[in-house]
Amino acid sequence: MNVLVTGGSGYIGSHTCLELLNQGHTVVAVDNLCNSSRLALDRVEQLTGKTIPFYQQDVRDEEKLSQVFAQHPIDCVIHFAGLKAVGESVSKPLAYYSNNLDSTLVLCKVMNAHGVKRLVFSSSATVYSGDNAMPLQENSKIGNCSNPYGWTKYMCEQILRDIAKADPEWSVIQLRYFNPVGAHESGLIGEDPKDIPNNLMPYISQTAIGRREQLSIFGGDYPTHDGTGVRDYIHVVDLARGHVSALDYLMNHTGEEIFNLGTGHGYSVLDMVNAFQQANHVIVPHCITDRRPGDLPTCYADPEKSREMLGWTATHDLDAMCRDTWRWQSQNPNGYEA
Secondary structure: OEEEEEOOOOHHHHHHHHHHHHOOOEEEEEEOOOOOOHHHHHHHHHHHOOOOOEEEOOOOOHHHHHHHHHHOOOOEEEEOOOOOOHHHHHHOHHHHHHHHHHHHHHHHHHHHHOOOOEEEEEEEHHHEOOOOOOOEOOOOOEOOOOOHHHHHHHHHHHHHHHHHHHOOOOEEEEEEEOEEEOOOOOOOOOOOOOOOOOOHHHHHHHHHHOOOOOEEEEOOOOOOOOOOOEEOEEEHHHHHHHHHHHHHHHOOOOEEEEEEEOOOOOEEHHHHHHHHHHHHOOOOOEEEEOOOOOOOOEEOEOOHHHHHHHOOOOOOOHHHHHHHHHHHHHHOOOHHHO
């Protein structure tokens, strides 16, 4: 298949481009590089020996996006493009609503105009209401989101649900991610936030290598086994392979379907710090600080539906997540722009 990947040079996008190429698909990538590097796709091309046509532009630019569709025979789209930091969304809600909603609306408009009606959407476990029992299933209650980022994913899901309901030719898969970590085993591509990391694992690895003085753990008084927040961490390669499985399903079904992509196991922040230190024989200085606005105590998946319907399960364990993260960080101490 010919797959357009929006946000293709980002952390998850670049790993997904790699998996798509390895599975025999062709890839076209669009990214405005606001929180990513073009070098990520250069390295994907290096690993695969294949070329990725790349367009540095904003998905919200309807005219330029239409030109991409006109130049390439696109069969389906994987939509990653969007702002994604929970904490930042609390302080900059307007930027998040504008970017994440408008990009989805423009993309769907252009897709419809060019007769491309197969879409995999990068959603998030943040759409689930905070009062659900764990583990979270696809039919768990959504809404009552704890931050603007979560609300943007919730609203985009509803937009896509309505599109699929209105036009029976559309096929939409909404993938609700939990917490992606790790990197490709080569160490050539990985997570490289441009500013202070908003996610746990790059902060751990940057602290271990000396770029950060210490890791601040937001909250040590949650009702968990050690007082720190518990999350379902999933290796980014497993996540990327989940998208390939979703594409296979997409080609044979219409309508809208939702899948959790997670491991089904919850680990606390301190669990992750300790595992990283043990796997890589490094020290991660850390301290407990105040809770971060918008965070929940516990969040982990029930991935059974993905196993049954997509034939997908996560295969990388916590040790692999930690070792692959450190391999990326130690080989690229300053990220792509070293």
